[in-house]
Amino acid sequence: MRRKQYLSLFMLVLGVALLVAATTVGAATSATQKASKSGIKKGGTLKLNENAEDFDFVDPQLAYRTDDWAMLYTTAMQLVSFPEKTGAAGSQLYPQAATSFPTVSKDGKTYTFHIRPGLRFSDGSPVTAAAFQRSWERILSPKMGSPLGVNLDLQDAIVGGTAFLAGKAAHISGIKAKGLTLSFHLTKPNATFVSILSMQWFTAVKPNTPYDDKGINVYPAAGPYYIKARNPGHSTVLARNPFYKGNRPANPDQIVFTPNVDIDQSLLQVKAGQSDLDIGGVPATAAADLAKTYGVNKGRFFVGATSCVNYMAMNNARAPFNNVNLRKAVNWAIDRPAQVRLLGAFAGKRTDQMLVPGIPGYHPFTAYAIKGADVAKAKQVGGSAIASAPTLNVIHTPTATSTNRAQIAEFNLKQVGFKINDVPTPATNYYQVIQTRGTSYNFVTNGGWCADYFDPFDYLNVLFDGSKLQAANNNNYAYFNNASFNAQLAHAASLSGAARAKAYQKLDQELMVKYAPVVPYLISTNRYFTASRVKNWIYSSYFGSPYFNALAVG
Amino acid sequence: MTQFLIRRIFWAIFLFLVATIITYLIFWVIPADPAALAAGKSATPADVARVRHYLHLDEPIWRQYLRFLWNLVGHQQLGNSFVTRQSVNHIIGQDAPVTASLVFGGAIFWLSLSIPVGILSALRPRSILDRVSMSFVLVGISAHPVWIGLILSYLIGYRLHITPIVGYCNFFPGGIGVQCSGPVQWAYHLLLPWITFMILFAALYVRLVRANVMETMSEDYVRTARAKGASESRVMIQHVLRNSLLPVVTILGMDLGLALGGAIFTESIFNLPGLGHEVINAYNTADLPTITGIVVFATVCVIVFNFIVDVTYGFLDPRIRPS
Numbered sequence: 001m002r003r004k005q006y007l008s009l010f011m012l013v014l015g016v017a018l019l020v021a022a023t024t025v026g027a028a029t030s031a032t033q034k035a036s037k038s039g040i041k042k043g044g045t046l047k048l049n050e051n052a053e054d055f056d057f058v059d060p061q062l063a064y065r066t067d068d069w070a071m072l073y074t075t076a077m078q079l080v081s082f083p084e085k086t087g088a089a090g091s092q093l094y095p096q097a098a099t100s101f102p103t104v105s106k107d108g109k110t111y112t113f114h115i116r117p118g119l120r121f122s123d124g125s126p127v128t129a130a131a132f133q134r135s136w137e138r139i140l141s142p143k144m145g146s147p148l149g150v151n152l153d154l155q156d157a158i159v160g161g162t163a164f165l166a167g168k169a170a171h172i173s174g175i176k177a178k179g180l181t182l183s184f185h186l187t188k189p190n191a192t193f194v195s196i197l198s199m200q201w202f203t204a205v206k207p208n209t210p211y212d213d214k215g216i217n218v219y220p221a222a223g224p225y226y227i228k229a230r231n232p233g234h235s236t237v238l239a240r241n242p243f244y245k246g247n248r249p250a251n252p253d254q255i256v257f258t259p260n261v262d263i264d265q266s267l268l269q270v271k272a273g274q275s276d277l278d279i280g281g282v283p284a285t286a287a288a289d290l291a292k293t294y295g296v297n298k299g300r301f302f303v304g305a306t307s308c309v310n311y312m313a314m315n316n317a318r319a320p321f322n323n324v325n326l327r328k329a330v331n332w333a334i335d336r337p338a339q340v341r342l343l344g345a346f347a348g349k350r351t352d353q354m355l356v357p358g359i360p361g362y363h364p365f366t367a368y369a370i371k372g373a374d375v376a377k378a379k380q381v382g383g384s385a386i387a388s389a390p391t392l393n394v395i396h397t398p399t400a401t402s403t404n405r406a407q408i409a410e411f412n413l414k415q416v417g418f419k420i421n422d423v424p425t426p427a428t429n430y431y432q433v434i435q436t437r438g439t440s441y442n443f444v445t446n447g448g449w450c451a452d453y454f455d456p457f458d459y460l461n462v463l464f465d466g467s468k469l470q471a472a473n474n475n476n477y478a479y480f481n482n483a484s485f486n487a488q489l490a491h492a493a494s495l496s497g498a499a500r501a502k503a504y505q506k507l508d509q510e511l512m513v514k515y516a517p518v519v520p521y522l523i524s525t526n527r528y529f530t531a532s533r534v535k536n537w538i539y540s541s542y543f544g545s546p547y548f549n550a551l552a553v554g
Numbered sequence: 555m556t557q558f559l560i561r562r563i564f565w566a567i568f569l570f571l572v573a574t575i576i577t578y579l580i581f582w583v584i585p586a587d588p589a590a591l592a593a594g595k596s597a598t599p600a601d602v603a604r605v606r607h608y609l610h611l612d613e614p615i616w617r618q619y620l621r622f623l624w625n626l627v628g629h630q631q632l633g634n635s636f637v638t639r640q641s642v643n644h645i646i647g648q649d650a651p652v653t654a655s656l657v658f659g660g661a662i663f664w665l666s667l668s669i670p671v672g673i674l675s676a677l678r679p680r681s682i683l684d685r686v687s688m689s690f691v692l693v694g695i696s697a698h699p700v701w702i703g704l705i706l707s708y709l710i711g712y713r714l715h716i717t718p719i720v721g722y723c724n725f726f727p728g729g730i731g732v733q734c735s736g737p738v739q740w741a742y743h744l745l746l747p748w749i750t751f752m753i754l755f756a757a758l759y760v761r762l763v764r765a766n767v768m769e770t771m772s773e774d775y776v777r778t779a780r781a782k783g784a785s786e787s788r789v790m791i792q793h794v795l796r797n798s799l800l801p802v803v804t805i806l807g808m809d810l811g812l813a814l815g816g817a818i819f820t821e822s823i824f825n826l827p828g829l830g831h832e833v834i835n836a837y838n839t840a841d842l843p844t845i846t847g848i849v850v851f852a853t854v855c856v857i858v859f860n861f862i863v864d865v866t867y868g869f870l871d872p873r874i875r876p877s
Contacts, residue, residue: 145605215638268711471599
């Protein structure tokens, strides 16, 4: 019988041998990986994970997502930008490639920048005004198929933009680049123009950068880093720009992004030192334990504010929420602390206003029950209209968190007497449903907004200017449309400086106290955990992430 | 043989058409608008319309499908991703080697384990080995690969530091943005995914091999071989294994195709940038060209594997050669 088993034993031994060989190799490699050093100095490779997604584009004129921009910031050289500083100082624009803020003509329509001499791309070529002209042309060129510029009506903002977008002109006539002087001729005064330029779209690109609707992956950049290699879905590698001579930090020799990592596995990797940081954050369930073990903002577990406000929207265009008292009643009824707890420890700060800290015009106030639902007050404010209200279609995506959020909100609404119809909707279709005018939803639980640029216009005008309502793709999915408020928004947008901030502060408060079109409940934070070797954490609330170029692993 | 091949080719074309048509129809039924997704959060209806036209989504579905077929047959192009605008050919070219590494490596692992264990169990039914292996079968069939993968990576990768927790290295040195490469690192990084894959499939194959061997050993021709004085090794190799492993070859051919589906879980857990991972991302963003491209590729793989099985079958068993 023994001889019968030779074959099977041989295969068993072969399998075991393969296992042993592989694990031996593993042990040797692990030992090598553990031999890293700590301390704040330049050098090393910063290994970053990105859970559940990859950059969709790294072409600065096609990229739009927050993670895209946080990465591109390390490669970017912009006319104006944010400094690598924590807190309020980090949200103050400074002239980066420009020698100073622009000079503005008396009619407010011509902005002139002077570019600092000596700036160079990573291939050694000089940065001139033409580099910034090209970024505008790549944003608006029909050959790029980029929807981004027109989303903000940039073609209407700049003289010649519309003709260029239509393919009727080789260049945008309103942008003049001569040597190191760059001028923009606007169609009308625009107080947000300099803020708009802080977006990553307007980074310097070489004047001969091609129009490519698929986007470019590897190209010379003028910031502290450039993209050395990019294999979508696999990895993105940044290397230090050898020609960058500015003051911005450039600590790691290389920054490597690994996308699409499972969030729980990613945390294990960081704990084990196999990765330095997950730029998508930590699992909500892990935050409390990490804080207990490592403390908050004391070296490894970090909590940072974002520019994002989470809110629930009521459909102001249809019954019952065309009744302002019912909208206010809902603001009293929603249990904000419960919604925040749902997102785990350190998820953010409760709020009942739309502007967030750091945005000009932000001034904290409390108009509703932000310490918990006040059912009695909600019933009192809503009165008999609650009982006669039609059944509410409550729409949410079917993920676990969204479903839980909706369940809590529905419980709160039922407490005050509303009748509920729960409508889970796939994420691929969700925004299409809620952003189409005439939609049948009454209450949407997955709302939120993060700053494109640090200006109250990007919150209040973009989200609540009813004069901009269109057939589909509305950011104003509360369908709030009040002529008086629209006029005030337009007026505030035309102001500048302190007057502008004051006007928006008033509008932020008036929006919620007088009209209550939505239920803001959270100014969210991001939670990060780093490997023990990571030093020099400087956090940007604009990107909601650390400045990757400042992190040190050497 | 020629007639057999022609028949198989026509069958392959038919399968290919059915698979792609179904994929298109399913996508059409899903209430998503890729143009709106691609246009961004502030796009006006005109912007969305412009993007829709740019992506040819404003055409009737039959024309989109014919365009897809023409590009595939005439230009060998699977189109471009709606989301990243990359060529789907390129995406598949990048991802397929990863999935192939997982599936074929996993197949070697599961066969290396299941064939000897299955045979030993069959030779000694109700022994301790048999009971242990049947318990393993029960666990392997019952446990989800995600759970198995998480447990393995936690215990072996995180607690014991024996393997990487997640990640992938290319087999061949070099490549764009590659941080590690070479056969040794490749195998080292794939060890846990292979074991995860192995546990699921080995459980099925141990039971299959065990049942086949036991059944074959009771056949008349085995008894006759022994009666003629053939050695036990000759009886086992020439008569028992050769016959009892035939169904394994059949199932293996089909499972290699099915494994592409199973790879979704394993690739997600271990962050292997393969086709399974890609198709999940594509689904989440309603990226029809990528989904369709991967479905086409998987269909071709299944057809090819089945063809290989048919041919191999003929070599293993002369009674069923096509001629």
